[in-house]
Amino acid sequence: MTTPSPRWRRQILFADVDAMFASAAAVKDPSLAGKPVAVGGPPPRGIIAAASYAVRAFGVRSAMPTAKALQLCPDLILLPPDPPLYRQLHEAMRTVTDRLFPLTEWSSIDEFYADTTTLQSLHPDPLALGQLVKEELYAATGLRSTVAIASGKTIAKIAAECHKPDGLIVVKPGTEPSFLAPCPLHTLPRIGPKTAARLQALGLTTIGDLLDARWDSMLQRLFGNSLTVIRDRARGIDNEPVVTDRDPKSVSRETTFDRDTRDPNLLERTLREFLGLLTHHLRQDARAAASCLIKLKDSRFIVTTKRRRFPHPLNDEAVMWPTVRQALHELISPETAYRLVGLALTDFAPASPSLFDQRRAQALEAMDRLIVRYGPSVVGLGGIFPRHMTRRSTVT
Ligand SMILES: [Mg+2]
Incomplete structure (x- = not known):
């Protein structure tokens, strides 16, 4: 018999579809599954909007010029965006989340937060809840996703980011600082690629480095008043509420x-x-x-x-x-x-x-x-x- 896990004071679930646009193309045309598919505009001016994991292996990334992507991966199958298909899949996912959660915040067409604090008597095991969400989203759409459960929105998002694709991760309360410490700097929201590069040039590479007293004065100069919030986030302190994108009344x-x-x-x-x-x-x-x-x-x-x-x-x-x-x-x-x-x-x-x-x-x-x-x-x-x-x- 397993002992019941203690109730979390706050529990947030974050789910993010893996390479949504590229995966959607394979849902519509299964012969594309596993192939080097990317969605974007044609060269010379087009850019890549979404890259499948098969083309990411070649170094292709979203926001890259299509011309460069074709150099890196000459067999790349370039598809135009298909917004009606994305909307249809999004609605199918909403049907799942509307059934599972009292309140969902969709932060984009393919990712959402749900506050699962009040669901703990129904789902005492967060790992099982995460697995259920992944399975239900897949059954409804054919799309694979990564799910993270943590005590706050920021850490859940970072945890998912670090476990893509098809990942499932639970960050238990109390383990937030040790979980975050080795994560790369750029995974922390508010640290854009430019800031990350600047910090890297100075010798900081991980989220844990932001908490190192050696860098106090330099970080103070760089971030000013924002440093307190950034360091709270680096410790996993984050009380941002999940806010529904629909009328809660x-x-x-x-x-x-x-x-x-x-x-x-x-x-x-x-x-x-x-x-x-x-x-x-x-x-x-x-x-x-x-x-x-x-x-x-x-x-x-x-x-x-x-x-x-x-x-x-x-x-x-x-x-x-x-x-x-x-x-x-x-x-x-x-x-x-x-x-x-x-x-x-x-x-x-x-x-x-x-x-x-x-x-x-x-x-x-x-x-x-x-x-x-x-x-x-x-x-x-x-x-x-x-x-x-x-x-x-x-x-x-
Ligand atoms: Mg996604």
Whole structure:
């Protein structure tokens, strides 16, 4: 039997797709897998936007002129950028992160931070959580990624940087300074390539060197007031919050049907699945919602909404469902065909543990574990989405 690992005061997960644009090309055309692919503009003026690991072996890097890349790797397969493909893969990744995490900050199209502090009872082993994220992203997109889990954003990003490609690394609390010390200087944000080169000329090569008292006066001159922050980061001290790029005041889901529907049962089943998923997010985030908002769009694109308050803030699907269902039936007009249905939960309050009795709380926690692993459709509502229904869902 293994002893449970102690709870982290703060836990941040960072994930970054490996060579996203080049890897995306191989997802679209599998015959390109493992080949020296790069994405960029043609010579003489073009530059490389992304290089696969196969061409990186030749010394090709992003931002390099394509002409030089072709000198280094004459067999290079140059492809133009494919933004619609990247957007499609990004949305597929968001579907995964929306399901796994209450809050995600996408810092670019292919990398995100998630604050996983409140998920530790669901995922006591950070290594297993990282593995799950890698597998889910791969299953949804065919893209490999590197995942790092640490106590702050900066260190998680550096750790991922040092373990690419297809990496998985957990930096345990308390080990941050020793982990960072041997990392190259340029991996620390705020130390650009120019500054790194200047420091290198003076004899500093690693993040640990920034903490060496021998360099105090020189670093003071170079960085001035920023030195305190830089040295905090070099020690792994970083309390920057994960900030969602979406409105945290509500969570919502909506979907557009392939064919407009007059079937109230289909609308009900769809809302019930949304409610299950949204309450799952609220519980993970220790929040409860005081109101719900139902949205319908009919075949003439007319949108109608109905808002209802719960007797008090809730995050238990079974208790909330009668209110949501009743609001839906007040909103539906007979003989109207609907193309879209959506549900938002708003007016958040912190969830109090006394909201449930002990057994109900345990049942919900078990269900949350299943939702994280298999998705919401398996829990109680197995496979409610018929084939003719497309899902364009968002959590805001
Ligand atoms: Mg990347």
